[in-house]
Amino acid sequence: DTGVSQNPRHKITKRGQNVTFRCDPISEHNRLYWYRQTLGQGPEFLTYFQNEAQLEKSRLLSDRFSAERPKGSFSTLEIQRTEQGDSAMYLCASSFGAGQTYGYTFGSGTRLTVV
Amino acid sequence: KQEVTQIPAALSVPEGENLVLNCSFTDSAIYNLQWFRQDPGKGLTSLLLIQSSQREQTSGRLNASLDKSSGRSTLYIAASQPGDSATYLCAVRRDNDMRFGAGTRLTVKP
Numbered sequence: 001d002t003g004v005s006q007n008p009r010h011k012i013t014k015r016g017q018n019v020t021f022r023c024d025p026i027s028e029h030n031r032l033y034w035y036r037q038t039l040g041q042g043p044e045f046l047t048y049f050q051n052e053a054q055l056e057k058s059r060l061l062s063d064r065f066s067a068e069r070p071k072g073s074f075s076t077l078e079i080q081r082t083e084q085g086d087s088a089m090y091l092c093a094s095s096f097g098a099g100q101t102y103g104y105t106f107g108s109g110t111r112l113t114v115v
Numbered sequence: 116k117q118e119v120t121q122i123p124a125a126l127s128v129p130e131g132e133n134l135v136l137n138c139s140f141t142d143s144a145i146y147n148l149q150w151f152r153q154d155p156g157k158g159l160t161s162l163l164l165i166q167s168s169q170r171e172q173t174s175g176r177l178n179a180s181l182d183k184s185s186g187r188s189t190l191y192i193a194a195s196q197p198g199d200s201a202t203y204l205c206a207v208r209r210d211n212d213m214r215f216g217a218g219t220r221l222t223v224k225p
Binding site: 004006031033040041042043044045048055056089091093101103104105106107108109111 | 119146147149151156157158159160161166204206208211212213215216217218
């Protein structure tokens with residue numbers, strides 16, 4: 001297993017367009033997290049899945065954002081009607097779910113630029 | 116609400132120097148603390164994971180300590196190298212909530 005994979009690495013889109021990002025977690029990990037990071041800041045939590053169930057969503061996740069994890073494997077994050085304020089790095093992480101002692105493994109991120 | 120602060124925000128040192136990065140958090144009820152490295156425009160690479168019951172962890176030239184009662188962690192880098200230049204982030208975890216500091220941007224000059 002090569003770790004957490006995110007695609008695309010970069011995405012430039014026009015304001016108002018929809019975009020979708022994909023995350024493939026480490027196969028043994030049943031938990032998957034999405035974070036957003038803006039320049040000069042630490043990552044901020046967006047949402048998390050345990051298997052296919054979306055168990056928690058941040059207030060940062062407006063109704064233009066939707067995330068899915070069909071069959072508890074890969075996950076997608078869709079942003080509808082993008083705005084310039086959505087420009088950020090979108091990071092995905094995965095971890096084991098058994099117990100709270102495990103750390104997170106992050107992917108390389110998808111950098112979104114809305115023009 | 117958990118707040119994580121990292122000081123300093125930026126640090127520049129000559130090659131070979133030993134250095135300490137600081138992380139403080141407001142809620143000591145954490146499961147673990149993780150230090151990450153982030154290169155410009157890249158994702159996060161995990162450096163060290165300290166469980167709440169542990170006091171420190173070591174990996175090569177890196178040593179991280181945790182004082183949960185005072186809400187502090189330090190990352191010690193020995194004999195710094197230009198390749199250590201990056202942003203270092205600490206994150207504390209409780210339940211399914213991992214909170215990050217804003218990071219310390221480290222520059223090691225040859």
